[in-house]
Amino acid sequence: MSQWNIESPTTEYYDHNSPGLEAIVREVTATPEVAIDTETTGLVVWKDVPLYWSLAWGNRRMTLNVSVLHYFSEAFADPNKRWIFANAKYDAHILANVGVRIAGKLVDTQVQHALLYEEQSHRLKDMNQHLFGWKWQDFQDTFGKITKLFSPTDLIRRAEAENFALLCEYAANDAWGTLQIYEELRTQLQRAPTHSLFRDHPLNIQTLWDLFDRVEVPYTSALWTTERNGVKVDLGYLESIAPTAVAEIEDLERAICKEAGTVMNPKSTKQLREYFFDKLQVKPLKMSKGGKTGVRNPSVDERFLAHYEDEIPMAKMLLRHRSLAKLHGTYITGLRDRVDPHGRIHTRFNQDVARTGRLSSSDPNMQNIPKPENDKWKLRGAFVAEDGYDLSVVDYEQLEMRLLAAASGEQGMIDVINKGWDIHMGNASMIFGMPYEEIKAAKNTPEDQLTARQHECLAARAAAKNIGFGLIYGMGPKKLAGTLNITEAAANAKISQFKEAYPAVEAFTKEAVAETEQTGYAFTILGRRRNVPEIASHRRDERMRGERIAVNTQIQGSAADVVKMAQILLHKSGIDKRFGARPLLQVHDELMHEIPKDYSAQADVEIREWMEHPFPIDLVVPLGVSGNLGNSWLEAK
DNA sequence: TTAGCGGGCGCG
DNA sequence: AAAGCGCGCCCGCTAA
Numbered sequence: 001m002s003q004w005n006i007e008s009p010t011t012e013y014y015d016h017n018s019p020g021l022e023a024i025v026r027e028v029t030a031t032p033e034v035a036i037d038t039e040t041t042g043l044v045v046w047k048d049v050p051l052y053w054s055l056a057w058g059n060r061r062m063t064l065n066v067s068v069l070h071y072f073s074e075a076f077a078d079p080n081k082r083w084i085f086a087n088a089k090y091d092a093h094i095l096a097n098v099g100v101r102i103a104g105k106l107v108d109t110q111v112q113h114a115l116l117y118e119e120q121s122h123r124l125k126d127m128n129q130h131l132f133g134w135k136w137q138d139f140q141d142t143f144g145k146i147t148k149l150f151s152p153t154d155l156i157r158r159a160e161a162e163n164f165a166l167l168c169e170y171a172a173n174d175a176w177g178t179l180q181i182y183e184e185l186r187t188q189l190q191r192a193p194t195h196s197l198f199r200d201h202p203l204n205i206q207t208l209w210d211l212f213d214r215v216e217v218p219y220t221s222a223l224w225t226t227e228r229n230g231v232k233v234d235l236g237y238l239e240s241i242a243p244t245a246v247a248e249i250e251d252l253e254r255a256i257c258k259e260a261g262t263v264m265n266p267k268s269t270k271q272l273r274e275y276f277f278d279k280l281q282v283k284p285l286k287m288s289k290g291g292k293t294g295v296r297n298p299s300v301d302e303r304f305l306a307h308y309e310d311e312i313p314m315a316k317m318l319l320r321h322r323s324l325a326k327l328h329g330t331y332i333t334g335l336r337d338r339v340d341p342h343g344r345i346h347t348r349f350n351q352d353v354a355r356t357g358r359l360s361s362s363d364p365n366m367q368n369i370p371k372p373e374n375d376k377w378k379l380r381g382a383f384v385a386e387d388g389y390d391l392s393v394v395d396y397e398q399l400e401m402r403l404l405a406a407a408s409g410e411q412g413m414i415d416v417i418n419k420g421w422d423i424h425m426g427n428a429s430m431i432f433g434m435p436y437e438e439i440k441a442a443k444n445t446p447e448d449q450l451t452a453r454q455h456e457c458l459a460a461r462a463a464a465k466n467i468g469f470g471l472i473y474g475m476g477p478k479k480l481a482g483t484l485n486i487t488e489a490a491a492n493a494k495i496s497q498f499k500e501a502y503p504a505v506e507a508f509t510k511e512a513v514a515e516t517e518q519t520g521y522a523f524t525i526l527g528r529r530r531n532v533p534e535i536a537s538h539r540r541d542e543r544m545r546g547e548r549i550a551v552n553t554q555i556q557g558s559a560a561d562v563v564k565m566a567q568i569l570l571h572k573s574g575i576d577k578r579f580g581a582r583p584l585l586q587v588h589d590e591l592m593h594e595i596p597k598d599y600s601a602q603a604d605v606e607i608r609e610w611m612e613h614p615f616p617i618d619l620v621v622p623l624g625v626s627g628n629l630g631n632s633w634l635e636a637k
Numbered sequence: 638t639t640a641g642c643g644g645g646c647g648c649g
Numbered sequence: 650a651a652a653g654c655g656c657g658c659c660c661g662c663t664a665a
Contacts, residue, residue: 147638267660269644291643301645326646329659354655358649365657368648473653544652552654588649588655
């Protein structure tokens, strides 16, 4: 039965009784690249297990019973073998859950696809449709919808009993299709030349295939280990704040209904609009985006509420309610429900989502845990080191600004960094001609003792900081004026001063836009590229957005490259074997590790070392890092 | 019941 | 005229 692909070979099936099993084991052991997939009990990486698995190589495809997995231990233990997956980390977790550790390379077709077609879906069946132009029935099309009543296990068990051939065919096809996609994308990646700073250096990245094979493939393994470790949670801490939070939120809800004079749900923007704009006839500050339907409504967001908090009691109450409800819903119950039996949370680090090459984190998202300054319950304190371990938390300091300095070659900014100055203070000093020491003194003076001149110094630093970020993000003068609470004319004047002080930065942004206009792409340091079709749009607003993306992707994407290389080098360094150090989290410019106390000081120094030197050659500016050891995320930062 | 959208907001 | 980049999750609401 070949209902999916008329050119595919016949599907084989093996269990422990199959006479050909030994020959298959020998062949898999000897084959350098093998595609592999699992059919599993579910999607939870620390819990679910395989029910069937499948392999494909050359002109063979087969489904296998889980009972024969251990016959392949030699193949799984081979560090040089390349295992081809669609969603590699997931399958590697599922296999690890039944004791199968993969020593070989985790080669992920979804990551391949993301390097070439970042705007498309990288799901296996969608990649097939996109690359080969035919629709392939997915799991739910084949076996039925996964619902509360029917788990993946139920559906597979049903197919097992009713149509085993279909089950075998489906499973084998996942591995087979993955292999076809791998080979097609390998060719495409090899034919895609790219611009990398490391073209003629040891990394020697000349094509997107080089980038994939030398950077993204080892990165998948580093991330797998990170996900597998998971971060330890102090459940008692979460449990202890939950009831207080609920009580506080309920009190507020009662008070809000009383103030409204009727039963209302403060989480309903619809009801809030009725209250503010129909009942009270308040003037809206702005309209919402509208989205696909194009229906724009007056906004009741935080800025609106803050604007009216002194005049309208309800606004103030809602502000408190919003922040408490967010913390409770997303971070207290949301995290509590995802803790594994060992008290650890295993996020997923998605390597194929962000268009700039950054990671994203999901299930749960560990990259948006509130900062202590915005969090009355200090939830970061709930992420702790295991007994006998320390947490090491190391951040890059102003990584994107440093990369802007390096990419532009702006000597003024490079000097500021080389002097070890605070970048925003240094920039303020350069741009507005104020002595650095004076700004520094102002920053260290208590709020209530500031002189008028010192206020000016602090305003200068804030301006320099926002113009700097604004440059990276493409912020306009209007937005800057709003952020700094100054007039648009004043904002324009400050932007001009910045450009005069740092002409090479201005030239860099122009050059970035010109390159993207010419090639259609924005490139990062390592040669990752992002298609920017907006830059050729006939619509001015789209084109402007394309220009912002052209500049931002170079900086944000290169920052992602830096952290990515640091993670890869750390993974390869043997710091785990020498010191027992475990990677736990990456939060864009920050790495968290868990290290046995006896070695934590030593390992922490080595982590900083790798982070500061992520490339075969150093950049023209140092990459400064800072951080601490501690018992929790709160302590170690 | 489920799926998708919009609004809002947490992080870098 | 207006113009901030990159993510993921919660909730309410509506349609199927």
